[in-house]
Amino acid sequence: MVTKQDVLQEYDVQELDESDNVELTDDKLEDGSKGELIKLAGQLRDRRNDLNQMASERASKRDDLNAKTREKVDEAQEHREQRDSLNEQVQEHKNKRNELNAEANELFDKVEEMKQDLELNDGKDIDELKEEIEQLEFRQQTEVLSTEDERELIEKIEDKREQLRQKKDKVEESGELEELIEEAEEVRSEASQHHQKVTELADKAQEHHNQMIEAYREADDIRDKADAMHELFVEAQEAADRHHEDFVRVQKRLRELDKQEEQERDAERAEEREAAKEEAEEIYQKFKEGETLDTEDLMKLQKTGLL
Secondary structure, eight states: OOOHHHHHHHTTOOOOOGGGOOOOOHHHHHHOOHHHHHHHHHHHHHHHHHHHHHHHHHHHHHHHHHHHHHHHHHHHHHHHHHHHHHHHHHHHHHHHHHHHHHHHHHHHHHHHHHHHHTTTTSSOOHHHHHHHHHHHHHHHHHSOOOHHHHHHHHHHHHHHHHHHHHHHHHHHHOHHHHHHHHHHHHHHHHHHHHHHHHHHHHHHHHHHHHHHHHHHHHHHHHHHHHHHHHHHHHHHHHHHHHHHHHHHHHHHHHHHHHHHHHHHHHHHHHHHHHHHHHHHHHHHHHHHTTOOOOHHHHHHHHHHTOO
16 A cells, blocks of 8 residues: 555655644634734745645646556557457467367267278288388398298298288378378368467467556555655645635634724814814904914914915
């Protein structure tokens, strides 16, 4: 079983250190000062970017492993197709071999029937008779025999020669037998050639079968590594997404604080305008009553539009 730790080591992948993660609590978000939140947003953004980079690298390695898995599966499929093609050829040669063997058996059965008809199976065959004659002649030439023994030996030789002549005469009387034997042997030889092809093709088919099994095994191993790498990718991507969500929350809070500050400034400016207006009205009232105004008082009246 391939583990995430296995692929981290094998492919030199940076391990995700959770101690580097940036934590955002509700208290920090609600009670933190604007300066603190700006700093926190920067930390969240930087950590998010690092995690996205880590996730990207892991995704790339995962994709490479998935590609290698597909290559091995394709390789296994090629071996499967070659194996199946060879097995089809094996079956074709088997069928032809069996047909030829059946044909050869029928021919040899006919040969035996013909031999029986010609009585060629009675006694010894031609080759055996020739060998016995040679042995007797060799004995006659090499051994010192009495007249009686030599006469008996000569009679045996003549008897064997007569048997041989009779066998040969019967064979010659039926040239069809030799042709039939030759045809049967040719058919059997052709069947043997097909049997040889069966053996050769079956061996090749077995080789491709073994290679197919090995390729599928390697594909499974690589797929397990790809799955483990995908888990590592998800781990980094989920952490990156969490930091991005927290970054967005902080940014939203900063915008809320900016809006509050703007509202407070607007309120202050409104209060200032109201106070200036009240002061200007007091000055204007003094002006109507004939009091002398200084330059500063005149500028205040101009600013409020009362002069």
